[in-house]
Amino acid sequence: MQDVHQLRCTGCASVIALEALKENFRCPDCGDLYEVEYPAWSAKAAAPPANARVKRNLPNPSALRWLWKERRTSTELKDQSGVWRFRDLLPILADEANIVSLREGNTPLYALPRIASATGVERLYAKHQGMNPTGSFKDTGMTTALSVAKERGFGWVACASTGNTSAAMAAYAARAGMRSLVLIPDGKIAWGKLSQALDYGALTCQLRTDFDGCVRVLSEVVRRAPVYLLNSVNPYRIEGQKTPALEIAEQFEWEAPDHLIVPGGNLANSSALGKGFLEMKQLGLIKKAPRVSIIQAEGANPLYRSMQASGGRELTPVEAHTRASAIRIGNPASWRKAVRVVEASGGWVEQATEAEIALAKAEIGAEGIGCEPASAVTLVGLKKLLAAGKIAASESVVLLLTGHTLKDSDYTIQYHRGDLLSEEEIGPLRPEIEITRRNTIELDADAEQVLRTLDGAAQ
Ligand code: F0G
Numbered sequence: 001m002q003d004v005h006q007l008r009c010t011g012c013a014s015v016i017a018l019e020a021l022k023e024n025f026r027c028p029d030c031g032d033l034y035e036v037e038y039p040a041w042s043a044k045a046a047a048p049p050a051n052a053r054v055k056r057n058l059p060n061p062s063a064l065r066w067l068w069k070e071r072r073t074s075t076e077l078k079d080q081s082g083v084w085r086f087r088d089l090l091p092i093l094a095d096e097a098n099i100v101s102l103r104e105g106n107t108p109l110y111a112l113p114r115i116a117s118a119t120g121v122e123r124l125y126a127k128h129q130g131m132n133p134t135g136s137f138k139d140t141g142m143t144t145a146l147s148v149a150k151e152r153g154f155g156w157v158a159c160a161s162t163g164n165t166s167a168a169m170a171a172y173a174a175r176a177g178m179r180s181l182v183l184i185p186d187g188k189i190a191w192g193k194l195s196q197a198l199d200y201g202a203l204t205c206q207l208r209t210d211f212d213g214c215v216r217v218l219s220e221v222v223r224r225a226p227v228y229l230l231n232s233v234n235p236y237r238i239e240g241q242k243t244p245a246l247e248i249a250e251q252f253e254w255e256a257p258d259h260l261i262v263p264g265g266n267l268a269n270s271s272a273l274g275k276g277f278l279e280m281k282q283l284g285l286i287k288k289a290p291r292v293s294i295i296q297a298e299g300a301n302p303l304y305r306s307m308q309a310s311g312g313r314e315l316t317p318v319e320a321h322t323r324a325s326a327i328r329i330g331n332p333a334s335w336r337k338a339v340r341v342v343e344a345s346g347g348w349v350e351q352a353t354e355a356e357i358a359l360a361k362a363e364i365g366a367e368g369i370g371c372e373p374a375s376a377v378t379l380v381g382l383k384k385l386l387a388a389g390k391i392a393a394s395e396s397v398v399l400l401l402t403g404h405t406l407k408d409s410d411y412t413i414q415y416h417r418g419d420l421l422s423e424e425e426i427g428p429l430r431p432e433i434e435i436t437r438r439n440t441i442e443l444d445a446d447a448e449q450v451l452r453t454l455d456g457a458a459q
Helices: 062-073 084-089 115-119 138-151 165-178 190-199 212-226 235-241 241-249 269-281 303-308 333-344 354-365 373-387 403-418 425-437 447-458
Strands: 005-009 034-037 107-111 124-126 156-160 179-185 203-205 227-229 259-263 289-295 348-351 397-401
Touching: 005 289, 034 124, 062 107, 062 241, 062 289, 084 235, 084 241, 107 241, 115 124, 115 227, 115 354, 115 373, 124 241, 138 165, 138 235, 156 289, 165 179, 165 235, 179 289, 179 373, 190 203, 190 403, 203 212, 212 227, 212 447, 235 269, 235 289, 241 269, 259 373, 269 289, 289 373, 303 333, 303 348, 348 354, 348 373, 354 373, 354 403, 354 425, 373 397
Parallel strands: 124 397, 156 179, 156 227, 179 203, 259 289, 259 397, 289 348
Antiparallel strands: 005 034, 107 124
């Protein structure tokens, strides 16, 4: 499979030999990030030069659609994975025996009937990436990048993380029999995520800094030790993370929704999904791609500020503060890629306050679905884009929920106990927040008391 892919710098467009790639995955000339590219798919490759190693050998779109559906009934691991099921669009390995998979992907697309009727958007769905093996969307990119690490003979993999990447990396490394090094910000990640890294056997270092500080330290570590970097600057992560776009298209009978709303942290996921939709369009699998909008927490909003100040031409890092710890990132690595996706797709960038995030999370929870705080920014984004007239109620919208609600149960409990937000943060949202709060009720072990409580609730 490997021969058909190459890496192109997204800044200066130069192509690099796979062996020449630096350990930090940055272009030696301009410092920008690489993207995996498949020359066989481009229109130019319709008539490849006689000496070309690449052949235009892709099945036609309907054959691909049929093949991908058929694989769901197979008992083979690579077919049961919702990522490798689409391996025809992921030719990054020389040998498929190197695939490391936990049967990721194939996540559900849920209707959100209560939020649909409250907002008027009838065709509203949540694509729940929290239903992956380690509880977040990171698994889709980890299976691809870690398989590449295995194929290239690395013994150690490493990442800096706000928690989910480290959980995913530790799990996949353990499956592959590889060692993993995790750098996380001290005291600033959710317990669910930290417990996963420990359980899956990662060497877990809590650094006295924030996520951006962990990234800085790790970039020096990978220069000095033979460890393979698995942060999302690794272009092979992006290849796996584009596959939920294929699943969404499949779940919409190969017609993309009008809008996709995604949380933004380090800004790789939005870029990956945008790439997925673009490639499907290029290959004739879909006719039109959705608008991709990115939502950040107000306290960790460098992309939002950049769009306001310079239309996304420059980005000034911020010191990030938000309880949505997954997206507490002030200096996002993939911001240029994200700007391109927003511009190319005709989407927007919005921000969400702490109270808006908490309320939206409770509203998604009340649908029986739940998600972690960072995922809930997508619903805040929907409300804002509707209010601004940028999304019409008649259009179809998918909210990408990135993490499982059990990742950060402390946050949820504090919200329902009324301990999460300050009066000042709650502001005018108090009535809506009060309706969604569900604290526990303490009673004696007495059926009468329970029946009286039931009676009261049924009124
Ligand atoms: N949602 C969740 C649950 C996340 O864990 C992250 C990122 C994002 C959204 C944002 O995605 O960075 O691609 O824009 N978490 C990373 C981590 C940074 O280390 O787990 P992004």
